[in-house]
Amino acid sequence: MQLTIPELRQARNPTTFVDNMRLPVHRWFRYSAGFSAEFVRSQLEDVDEATVLDPFAGSATTLLATQFGGWESIGVDPHPFVSRVAEAKLSWTADVSEFESASSLIASTARPKELPAELPSLLTKAYPRETLKELLGFLAAVESVDASEEVRRLLWLAFVAIVRPTSPVGTAQWQYVLPNRTKATSMTPADAWMVQTTMMAADMAEMQATRRVVPPARFLAEDARLERPEIPDAWASHVITSPPYANNYDYADATRLEQSVLGEVSGWSDLKEIRKDLVHACSQHMSGYDTDEALAHKALDPIRDELLPPYRRLSELRLERGGRKAYHSMIVAYFLDLALVWQQLRRVVAEGGTACYVVGDSAPYGVHIPVERWLGALAVDAGFADPRFEKTRDRNTKWKNRKHRVPLHEGYLWLRG
Numbered sequence: 001m002q003l004t005i006p007e008l009r010q011a012r013n014p015t016t017f018v019d020n021m022r023l024p025v026h027r028w029f030r031y032s033a034g035f036s037a038e039f040v041r042s043q044l045e046d047v048d049e050a051t052v053l054d055p056f057a058g059s060a061t062t063l064l065a066t067q068f069g070g071w072e073s074i075g076v077d078p079h080p081f082v083s084r085v086a087e088a089k090l091s092w093t094a095d096v097s098e099f100e101s102a103s104s105l106i107a108s109t110a111r112p113k114e115l116p117a118e119l120p121s122l123l124t125k126a127y128p129r130e131t132l133k134e135l136l137g138f139l140a141a142v143e144s145v146d147a148s149e150e151v152r153r154l155l156w157l158a159f160v161a162i163v164r165p166t167s168p169v170g171t172a173q174w175q176y177v178l179p180n181r182t183k184a185t186s187m188t189p190a191d192a193w194m195v196q197t198t199m200m201a202a203d204m205a206e207m208q209a210t211r212r213v214v215p216p217a218r219f220l221a222e223d224a225r226l227e228r229p230e231i232p233d234a235w236a237s238h239v240i241t242s243p244p245y246a247n248n249y250d251y252a253d254a255t256r257l258e259q260s261v262l263g264e265v266s267g268w269s270d271l272k273e274i275r276k277d278l279v280h281a282c283s284q285h286m287s288g289y290d291t292d293e294a295l296a297h298k299a300l301d302p303i304r305d306e307l308l309p310p311y312r313r314l315s316e317l318r319l320e321r322g323g324r325k326a327y328h329s330m331i332v333a334y335f336l337d338l339a340l341v342w343q344q345l346r347r348v349v350a351e352g353g354t355a356c357y358v359v360g361d362s363a364p365y366g367v368h369i370p371v372e373r374w375l376g377a378l379a380v381d382a383g384f385a386d387p388r389f390e391k392t393r394d395r396n397t398k399w400k401n402r403k404h405r406v407p408l409h410e411g412y413l414w415l416r417g
């Protein structure tokens with residue numbers, strides 16, 4: 001179902017992934033950090049031609065919405081798990097009957113697998129042993145199936161998409177696994193596999209029947225802070241994106257359950273490896289970071305005078321609070337990282353092009369950080385013009401159970417190339 005622009009503006013949460021769960025292909029994997037495909041579509045509705053770049057492409061919402069609208073796109077995201085999800089979703093053009101045969105073969109040949117003596121504790125908390133054996137049996141069958149590269153990507157996605165629905169404990173929509181909570185319903189791996197692969201095959205058939213022209217959508221599993229020579233000068237007419245927020249969301253931890261089942265993560269130190277190419281947006285990312293060097297970086301010139309007071313306040317508050325979280329250095333690193341991305345974008349965005357960032361402000365330890373204003377200033381310094389912010393919703397307005405009472409908001413930050 002497609003919403004009109006006025007409907008979209010009225011929608012409860014136009015900046016979140018929730019509505020995507022009704023849209024073909026988008027719904028294959030629920031990425032809690034994702035944003036609305038309808039929003040992307042609304043941005044491109046009245047344009048004659050578009051080449052769209054998403055420097056924080058996540059699970060490829062922008063790329064798919066742009067492709068389904070008939071335009072070319074490029075996305076960038078170095079997260080090793082999320083980028084695989086994106087690449088798999090972009091394989092919706094694969095042969096449907098090959099996908100169906102391979103998924104049926106897996107369903108009929110997968111056998112429960114003996115568990116290793118040592119298991120990450122997250123897995124023993126998230127699954128009964130028999131369920132885990134069955135799940136790992138599906139993984140082994142997916143890994144050994146004989147199929148084309150595209151179909152193998154789709155089968156991998158079908159597998160990772162059943163990891164949460166098959167756990168009986170709370171695998172919250174937000175990042176954490178809650179072993180003490182019980183889900184209202186969970187599925188067996190065999191049932192979940194059937195539901196997921198049937199849905200994927202139906203979506204592929206529908207989209208292939210209705211989309212005769214499929215413009216290229218290219219995904220670069222890379223760091224957007226660095227030069228991306230794969231993207232030509234002045235290539236993008238539009239940037240449509242949502243960066244990480246400065247709100248302590250840990251993108252490495254967010255996919256920990258799936259990556260533990262895949263055998264890619266067994267403890268905290270593995271998460272460190274995943275974070276290394278990511279924008280600094282959580283305090284866990286800050287150990288060993290040289291904040292003085294970052295503060296002196298030229299790219300922070302436009303906001304340094306404003307950044308220093310909250311930086312100093314957070315350095316003090318940290319000593320008074322139990323968690324001693326490194327929010328002071330996190331905000332410095334965050335704005336430096338996003339300044340570097342603006343600098344890279346300047347080369348690849350056409351003169352007169354449009355950049356739209358979906359952003360929210362934050363208030364670590366109750367210290368307000370005016371994110372959209374500072375991001376706008378950094379963009380102007382990098383060569384963009386006319387920053388304009390349109391608020392779409394208030395956040396943190398229900399005080400109960402909140403760590404602070406600072407009202408926050410979310411919305412669209414527009415710049416002209």
Ligand SMILES: C[S@@+](CC[C@H](N)C(=O)[O-])C[C@H]1O[C@@H](n2cnc3c(N)ncnc32)[C@H](O)[C@@H]1O
Pocket residue numbers: 031033034035036055056057058059060061062076077078079082222223224225241242243244245251277278279
């Ligand atoms: C808010 S999410 C975007 C989600 C996306 N709009 C979607 O619908 O799936 C921010 C994304 O930025 C990515 N990211 C973090 N550091 C990055 C970097 N250095 N370069 C590019 N992307 C990065 C994260 O992995 C995350 O997927």
